[in-house]
Amino acid sequence: MSLTTEELIKIRRDLHQIPEIGLEEFETQAYLLNLISTFNQNFMTIKTVETGILVRLAGSIGHYTIGYRTDIDGLPVAEKTGLPFSSRNEGRMHACGHDIHMTVALGILNYFSENQPMANMTFIFQPAEENASGGKRLYESGLLDEWMPDEIYAFHDNPQLPAGTIGTRLGTLFAGTCEIHAHLTGKSGHAAYPHQANDMVVAGAQLVNQLQTIVSRNVDPIQSGVVTLGQFTAGTTGNVIAGEAQINGTIRALTQEMNLLIQKRVTTICEGIALTYGCEVELNLIQGGYLPVENNESKTENFIRFMKNDSEVSFVETQPAMTGEDFGFLLSKIPGTMFWLGVDSPYSLHSEFLAPKEVAIDAGVLAMTHFLTDRDLQLGK
Numbered sequence: 001m002s003l004t005t006e007e008l009i010k011i012r013r014d015l016h017q018i019p020e021i022g023l024e025e026f027e028t029q030a031y032l033l034n035l036i037s038t039f040n041q042n043f044m045t046i047k048t049v050e051t052g053i054l055v056r057l058a059g060s061i062g063h064y065t066i067g068y069r070t071d072i073d074g075l076p077v078a079e080k081t082g083l084p085f086s087s088r089n090e091g092r093m094h095a096c097g098h099d100i101h102m103t104v105a106l107g108i109l110n111y112f113s114e115n116q117p118m119a120n121m122t123f124i125f126q127p128a129e130e131n132a133s134g135g136k137r138l139y140e141s142g143l144l145d146e147w148m149p150d151e152i153y154a155f156h157d158n159p160q161l162p163a164g165t166i167g168t169r170l171g172t173l174f175a176g177t178c179e180i181h182a183h184l185t186g187k188s189g190h191a192a193y194p195h196q197a198n199d200m201v202v203a204g205a206q207l208v209n210q211l212q213t214i215v216s217r218n219v220d221p222i223q224s225g226v227v228t229l230g231q232f233t234a235g236t237t238g239n240v241i242a243g244e245a246q247i248n249g250t251i252r253a254l255t256q257e258m259n260l261l262i263q264k265r266v267t268t269i270c271e272g273i274a275l276t277y278g279c280e281v282e283l284n285l286i287q288g289g290y291l292p293v294e295n296n297e298s299k300t301e302n303f304i305r306f307m308k309n310d311s312e313v314s315f316v317e318t319q320p321a322m323t324g325e326d327f328g329f330l331l332s333k334i335p336g337t338m339f340w341l342g343v344d345s346p347y348s349l350h351s352e353f354l355a356p357k358e359v360a361i362d363a364g365v366l367a368m369t370h371f372l373t374d375r376d377l378q379l380g381k
């Protein structure tokens with residue numbers, strides 16, 4: 001018996017109330033393990049990796065392994081949806097919809113635990129998609145090795161698509177990202193004596209402005225790039241010159257070459273600021289596993305063909321997006337497809353008001369159980 005709509009919605013709401021940030025998903029892991037232990041165990045094996053979980057369904061032939069991945073982490077965002085099942089963890093929210101991702105993965109896993117596939121299936125419940133390259137960590141732990149998928153699938157929810165609609169494209173779906181962390185050290189002092197201090201608010205402000213010229217002056221306008229500096233902290237009060245500043249941000253580019261070019265320009269500009277303002281600029285650029293999400297050509301052609309032909313699935317071809325995903329790392333090792341699942345919300349991913357439409361859950365489970373059943377049949381021939 002597959003999970004009912006009501007059961008799936010209850011699971012999603014349970015998960016929504018316990019968001020945890022990357023590598024701290026202890027409650028989430030315990031909830032998932034407890035639930036998965038209620039599924040048919042006849043051909044299931046479970047392993048844990050840090051706060052992640054790997055579930056293997058042994059196929060009746062076992063000649064091939066199909067992978068399916070969900071991320072499980074939340075964000076350091078204070079929820080303001082006002083929903084009765086809002087986050088119970090202060091300052092934490094599933095503001096990127098990973099509660100929806102997990103619920104759909106559980107629906108698919110539950111279905112195949114009752115309907116044994118011919119191929120093996122490896123389900124990956126992966127921590128730290130937002131902050132610590134969880135996919136790369138998990139891959140490099142070696143624990144996936146004996147259950148390594150031959151091909152792999154995953155989705156991200158999309159507030160801009162109608163609830164339940166599946167979308168993807170051939171080629172690059174998401175950007176590669178790279179975190180920027182710049183720490184500026186000058187000399188603090190009295191507001192009345194600027195000549196005796198070295199003001200890091202002024203140096204930091206110049207750094208922000210100069211970094212914002214990279215996209216307009218260094219990126220080929222026919223291509224694309226983003227430099228967003230989401231955090232700038234400096235100083236303690238209005239009449240004390242700040243001796244330190246911290247600026248954090250992120251780079252986005254659809255090719256690794258462009259990402260590296262932007263990283264190079266960020267480095268050069270930081271060196272220039274250090275020289276100009278006689279301060280120290282300690283720069284950390286962290287790309288980790290956030291490579292561009294490049295869909296495999298033949299797997300994705302097959303995926304798109306299937307979704308277009310399934311009369312119960314609504315499918316649209318989408319443009320590339322500047323969101324990042326560490327599934328890009330797994331796709332650089334294992335051929336597969338990343339796709340969107342529409343959740344129809346006026347608020348964007350990472351918004352404290354994001355409230356995905358739950359009707360998307362059933363649609364996601366249906367589309368993927370249909371697709372993976374078909375894929376299993378193709379592979380078994």
Ligand SMILES: CC(=O)N[C@@H](CCC[C@H](N)C(=O)O)C(=O)O
Nearest residue numbers: 130131177178179250323324325
């Ligand atoms: C889907 C999504 O929103 N992913 C995140 C990935 C973050 C990567 C990294 N921590 C960074 O900030 O560059 C995103 O912000 O796109």
